[in-house]
Amino acid sequence: MTTILLAAVLPSLFLTTVASGVYFLVLLPGRWRGPYEEALVLLDSDDRDELERAEGLLGQAVNAGPRGRALSRIRFAQAQVRAMLGTYEPARYGAAATVLGELIAADGRTEHSACLELWLQARLGNHSRVTDLYTEHRRLLDSRPQSRRIAAVSHLQLAVTHWRRRETDGALHHFDRVRELGELTDHIPAELNDLQLAKGVQAVFDGRTDEAREAFGVARKRMEGQQLSTAEAELGLLVCDWPDGEPGQLGQWLAQLADQLERRPPDDEAASVQLRSGIALLRLLALLREWLARPARSGAPSPDDFAEFRRRVDAVRETDPELGDADLVDGLVRYYFALSQPEREQALKVLDAGQGRARAVLLPEVLDLMERERELGGEENALSRYLVLLTEFMENPGCSPESRAQLLRQKRKFERFAPADGLDGEAVPHQRAPVDDPKRRVEALIRRIELIVYPRLRDLPADHPARDTLRELLTELRRVADAAADGAEGVHRAELDLIISTAQLLLPEETP
Numbered sequence: 414m415t416t417i418l419l420a421a422v423l424p425s426l427f428l429t430t431v432a433s434g435v436y437f438l439v440l441l442p443g444r445w446r447g448p449y450e451e452a453l454v455l456l457d458s459d460d461r462d463e464l465e466r467a468e469g470l471l472g473q474a475v476n477a478g479p480r481g482r483a484l485s486r487i488r489f490a491q492a493q494v495r496a497m498l499g500t501y502e503p504a505r506y507g508a509a510a511t512v513l514g515e516l517i518a519a520d521g522r523t524e525h526s527a528c529l530e531l532w533l534q535a536r537l538g539n540h541s542r543v544t545d546l547y548t549e550h551r552r553l554l555d556s557r558p559q560s561r562r563i564a565a566v567s568h569l570q571l572a573v574t575h576w577r578r579r580e581t582d583g584a585l586h587h588f589d590r591v592r593e594l595g596e597l598t599d600h601i602p603a604e605l606n607d608l609q610l611a612k613g614v615q616a617v618f619d620g621r622t623d624e625a626r627e628a629f630g631v632a633r634k635r636m637e638g639q640q641l642s643t644a645e646a647e648l649g650l651l652v653c654d655w656p657d658g659e660p661g662q663l664g665q666w667l668a669q670l671a672d673q674l675e676r677r678p679p680d681d682e683a684a685s686v687q688l689r690s691g692i693a694l695l696r697l698l699a700l701l702r703e704w705l706a707r708p709a710r711s712g713a714p715s716p717d718d719f720a721e722f723r724r725r726v727d728a729v730r731e732t733d734p735e736l737g738d739a740d741l742v743d744g745l746v747r748y749y750f751a752l753s754q755p756e757r758e759q760a761l762k763v764l765d766a767g768q769g770r771a772r773a774v775l776l777p778e779v780l781d782l783m784e785r786e787r788e789l790g791g792e793e794n795a796l797s798r799y800l801v802l803l804t805e806f807m808e809n810p811g812c813s814p815e816s817r818a819q820l821l822r823q824k825r826k827f828e829r830f831a832p833a834d835g836l837d838g839e840a841v842p843h844q845r846a847p848v849d850d851p852k853r854r855v856e857a858l859i860r861r862i863e864l865i866v867y868p869r870l871r872d873l874p875a876d877h878p879a880r881d882t883l884r885e886l887l888t889e890l891r892r893v894a895d896a897a898a899d900g901a902e903g904v905h906r907a908e909l910d911l912i913i914s915t916a917q918l919l920l921p922e923e924t925p
Contacts, residue, residue: 449474449487456494461501468494488516489526496533506536527553531563540567544590565596581612581628585635609635613649626653642677644670644688651695660702667696690733697725697742713750722746733772740767741774748782761786 448470455467471491479487495509510533517526527550534542547554547564554560568587575583585608588601613628633646651658651666671692678685700722704714714722729739744764751757764783767773804824807817 446474448477449479449490452490452494456490456497459497459500461498464494464498468498485516485520488512489529492516493529496529496536499536503536506533509533510537522550522553524553524556528557528560531560535563535567540570543567544571544587561594562596565591565594568594569597569600576608581608584608610645610649613646617649617652622653626650629653642674642679644674644677644679645684647673648688648692655695660699660706664696664699664703667692667699671696686733690729690736693725693728693732694736694738694742697722697729697739700725701742701746735771737767737770737773740764740770741776741779745779757786 452467452470452474455463455470458464468491471487471494474487492509492513495505495512499506499509510530513526513530513533517530520526522530527546531543531546531554534546543564544567547560547567554564568590572584572587572591575581575587591601592598609628609632613625613632616622616625616628629646629649632649633643636643636646647670651663651670655663671689674685674688674692679688704718726739726743729736740763744760744767747760747763748757751760761783764779768775806812807821807824
């Protein structure tokens, strides 16, 4: 009986199994495989209409009910075609990223899905996400050269963003990643190392010496790694040590930098010139600091010292003839050690030359010094001014005959020493105070007398009797003006004594 039942049922089960197999293995896959395969052919096209048709076919394939790997392949193709349509409609990039994200969440990442995800995030402008994805899934992505290029583009974009914000460390980080990837390295700015140098310079100006030293140290390390000249970074480190550094050691350091620069100059000629002139100027200043560091009673610099000073000044002028700093330092040193009026005039000529340079140094204190020296003038100016002063007093209606005669004798004595082109009545502006204001009148006279005698008086020894005589007369004149006890006649007498005494300082020694 059992045998009879089995014989009747088995053919029915066989037919059912065959029918199911035909449905699930042939008929059902055929419903999605046709649209899917046709869509794959259209994906090779860049035509928008064909891509949109492919998207429609893939939708039909999904609706046909595929499962497992088949569904994953169709969903991936959907993400791919939407990504391609993003060229014509950028909103499609977001739609493609959504489909791809769901697929990755369900099945995990593959080389294909990871590469498409990287490309989509780059298109969406999510550059930080791109760099993170590449770092996290580099094992999957490195097999695709285009993935390295996509990551390099995003690092460049992030570097530029940091650079514009003056975020030096962030910019350098991303530029370094581009160099590591080996893609688009020609887009790395040639002045990249200048970023760290600029950071150090700004820190120096802000008084953040420790940060500056760190920045210059990083710049030196980067330059060494790229086999570039480290002179700029070394100079920055020296500037950090300049305020408290020992002058002799600073000078030796600068000499070594100068030698290094000669052996291995930067590729940029303009930068090389600036470095050479900067180092030469610092060597000049370091020498002055050595002089200042000597014991207080060691005396003036020796002839050898001045010879070395001249060599360093000439070195600055040679490296950059249009830099006014050499003339500034040279002129001020000449002026400080000047022992006579001709030497001071030579110092002023050097300072004048410095003002005519293309890169002149116009310090207010130096300009004021030069203006005061011009106002004082030389001995010829002093004689001219003195004769003008004598003439004015003689022409004063209040001058007594006795005083006028005394002044006339002084005038005749000095006229033979006057400048060949006559009296310089405008040699110096002089204020004329009202005769009824003794104090203002006296102060005006004192100012004129000081301008007349100072060019000669300052070259006399400190213990010269003329200094004490003039000081006593000025004190007496001020006392008379303050008290005005003797009236106008007393002031006039004190003024006359001062004028006559001034002659003793101005009159050149007679020659046999």
